[in-house]
Amino acid sequence: MTDKVKERTRISDEIRYAGFDDTGLEIFESQYPTEGISYNSYVILDEKIAVMDTVDARGTEAYFENLKEILGDKKPSYLVIQHMEPDHAANIGKLAEMYPDMQLIGSAAAGKMVSQFFESDLQDRFHAVKENETLSLGKHVLQFIMAPMVHWPEVMVTYEQTEKVLFSADAFGTFGALENDEEWIEDASHYYFNIVGKYGAQVQALLKKASGLDIAVIAPLHGPVHKDDIKMVVDTYDKWSSYEPAREGIFMPFASIHGNTKRAVLQFAKELEEMGETVITMDLTKEDVSEAVEQAFLYDRIIFASSTYDLEIFPVMNDLLHHLKIKNFQKRKVGLIENGSWAPSAAKKMREYLENMKDIEIAEPVITIRSTRKPSDDDNFRALAEAMKR
Numbered sequence: 001m002t003d004k005v006k007e008r009t010r011i012s013d014e015i016r017y018a019g020f021d022d023t024g025l026e027i028f029e030s031q032y033p034t035e036g037i038s039y040n041s042y043v044i045l046d047e048k049i050a051v052m053d054t055v056d057a058r059g060t061e062a063y064f065e066n067l068k069e070i071l072g073d074k075k076p077s078y079l080v081i082q083h084m085e086p087d088h089a090a091n092i093g094k095l096a097e098m099y100p101d102m103q104l105i106g107s108a109a110a111g112k113m114v115s116q117f118f119e120s121d122l123q124d125r126f127h128a129v130k131e132n133e134t135l136s137l138g139k140h141v142l143q144f145i146m147a148p149m150v151h152w153p154e155v156m157v158t159y160e161q162t163e164k165v166l167f168s169a170d171a172f173g174t175f176g177a178l179e180n181d182e183e184w185i186e187d188a189s190h191y192y193f194n195i196v197g198k199y200g201a202q203v204q205a206l207l208k209k210a211s212g213l214d215i216a217v218i219a220p221l222h223g224p225v226h227k228d229d230i231k232m233v234v235d236t237y238d239k240w241s242s243y244e245p246a247r248e249g250i251f252m253p254f255a256s257i258h259g260n261t262k263r264a265v266l267q268f269a270k271e272l273e274e275m276g277e278t279v280i281t282m283d284l285t286k287e288d289v290s291e292a293v294e295q296a297f298l299y300d301r302i303i304f305a306s307s308t309y310d311l312e313i314f315p316v317m318n319d320l321l322h323h324l325k326i327k328n329f330q331k332r333k334v335g336l337i338e339n340g341s342w343a344p345s346a347a348k349k350m351r352e353y354l355e356n357m358k359d360i361e362i363a364e365p366v367i368t369i370r371s372t373r374k375p376s377d378d379d380n381f382r383a384l385a386e387a388m389k390r
């Protein structure tokens, strides 16, 4: 473990970091481009020892070395399973095999998944905990708090009462290896909106429960441990999970086959900027869709621009709208621009997506370009610019 990893995950002499900083990972969950990620696991040393989650299979070797260094000959009494997704749960079987007397602790839903992912005899060693149930390790006391759908249904978080540490599962996590030493906020919105974004209501429910706790440290399953920035990360999550835009400006993703839609968008962006707007354009044929999902959630207004393709939305734009639909996108003003040479139909199809989302206001006019933008289109663009004002 490098000094940087130690520095960014340090909690105390008794609550130790055992995770794996996966600096080599390029794609997380088979779809999100990232410069590494960490799978965090912690060990609480006390009369009885608890291990908090395990790590992804990519980190098995390093993980067991870390555990050996922390535990020596001592044996953990408990493995607390907060989340059964394989990026944290992959090594449950191996750890349980190594310590046959270790009990597994988790929600009832996690118990069912343990049998799905591993040998069924682990069931006999599984203790399902209830909301606010406590477990004393000696000096440290664990309090279990259910957080269903803060990524998966079996998720719970754990509050350690003595050192006031909230083990927060995927909540407050981020992409990026610890070694990169990026500020949390740099990657956290990319992580949040793509991984947890759909579950705003459930994150709000967790924040409400957490507001009753005195929290000195937040220890998530990915990214750095939070100590001095707790108010900032909690306030940020409060805003994001209520679907309030974090930034003022117009995000304008575009999908262009031969470049004519792109030219129209870039010209319009310049005109909007001359009116004093902040504009962020994104070529969906070049950027990953998860980057566009993040920006769409961050900004207060979005203009979608797409060429028509076989009477449909050009696929990269269709993909973005599909992602926004499944991620519960809502509460935004949007504009639409389509391009077509004989039967423009992208706008109608984009509208169908957006009309089925909650609290989406579609600004008029919806603009149709016929192959290229002409001076005769200027009035329409001016009218859309007016309609998109805050």
Ligand SMILES: Cc1cc2nc3c(=O)[nH]c(=O)nc-3n(C[C@H](O)[C@H](O)[C@H](O)COP(=O)(O)O)c2cc1C
Binding pocket: 255, 256, 257, 258, 259, 260, 261, 262, 307, 308, 309, 310, 311, 312, 339, 340, 341, 342, 343, 344, 345, 370, 371, 372
């Ligand atoms: C494979 C393909 C399918 C297309 N399908 C349609 C269509 O169904 N209806 C239409 O009006 N235009 C269609 N077009 C034309 C484009 O939408 C039109 O030329 C547009 O100006 C392209 O803008 P761009 O330069 O930004 O790609 C199609 C173009 C291609 C290459």
Ligand SMILES: [Fe+2]
Binding pocket: 083, 085, 151, 152, 170
């Ligand atoms: Fe997860």
Ligand SMILES: [Fe+2]
Binding pocket: 085, 087, 088, 170, 221, 222
């Ligand atoms: Fe995770």
